[in-house]
Amino acid sequence: MSSRLPLAAAAAALSVAALSAPAGAADLVKVSFGTNWVAQAEHGGYYQAVADGTYEACGLDVTIVPGGPQVNNRALMLAGKVDFSMGGNLLQAFSAVREGIPLRVVAAHFQKEPQVILTHPGAASSFEDLKNLETLFIGDNGFQSYYQWMMTAYGFKAETRKPYTFNPAPFIADEKSGQQGYVTSEPFAVETEGGFKPDVWSIADAGFSTYATTVETMQKTIDEKPEAVKCFVEGSAIGWANYLYGDPSAANALIQAANTDMSDAQIAFSIEAMKEYGIVDSGDALEMGIGAMTAETIKDFYDKMVEAGVVEAGLDLEKVYSLDFANSGVALDVKKKLTE
DSSP: OOTTSOOTTTTOOEEGGGSOOOTTGGGSEEEEEEOSSSSOGGGHHHHHHHHTTHHHHTTEEEEEEOOBTTBOHHHHHHTTSOSEEEEEEHHHHHHHHHTTOOEEEEEEEESSOOEEEEEOTTSOSSTGGGGGSSEEEEOHHHHHTHHHHHHHHHOOOGGGEEEOOSOSHHHHHOTTEEEEEETTTHHHHHHHHHSSOOEEEETTTTTOOOOEEEEEEEHHHHHHOHHHHHHHHHHHHHHHHHHHHSOOHHHHHHHHHHOTTOOHHHHHHHHHHHHHTTSSSSTHHHHHOTBOOOHHHHHHHHHHHHHTTSSOTTOOGGGTBOOSSTTSOHHHHHHHHHHO
């Protein structure tokens, strides 16, 4: 996830077993969920479902295994060491299909890609206007993915891009530049370190239509433990509704226990940014519930990536995902009760 987060406690694991176990806990099915970065508010719904017993209520004993710079939880899932892993966006799943890996996306807890471009106040008047900046600091992964789409869809130029080193200082010093970032993190860092509030341009709102923070699992897990998959997907959706619209304090305590460098201010900023930009709860999720996915949205994004030359044509998209678990709408009533 965000490059701005501290790396302490990256390999720590947090389990439901650490909480007071209810009667009948021996009957719970043990599963593990590997995240793609250290514990943070962007993982809050999962920690919420641990903290308030939502996973337990449907029969799971969930261990959250944080990722980090030296931790590859996706590889651990492929090796059968964890049951579920957190995907970044759909490009990873497209790659798995190309490589013949029997992996499926079973939920999308971010309806929108949280990647944004930051500019100095007033430096651009629209997303398309960003291409007129002298410099755009974009990392290698971004250049190979969404920046290729930006060049195809909007006419951005390769020579405008300079490598982003995950240090905001060059951007802060250059008023005619832009910088990549996560909407939940880098704007906070720039405001804290640079003393100004940057303008924020969402690539999702500009048309980069991928889901993000997906839940991936192996086809074998779906075949052998469908009830566990259903519980994890639906419990996570409920957890996200409670985290965003209820009291997130218990989940935040677990996040900070796993990542002692995570500040209250950063968590509060991230939660508000997720709500303001509709990262978790927008699009398909408004009608179908948090975590929802549709074949149409996945195909739309795939077609854009083919046009941009990021992925090849001809992938069997039905091997990318399963819609058997995510669209039950279980979190809609939870959200309604919390927001009325």
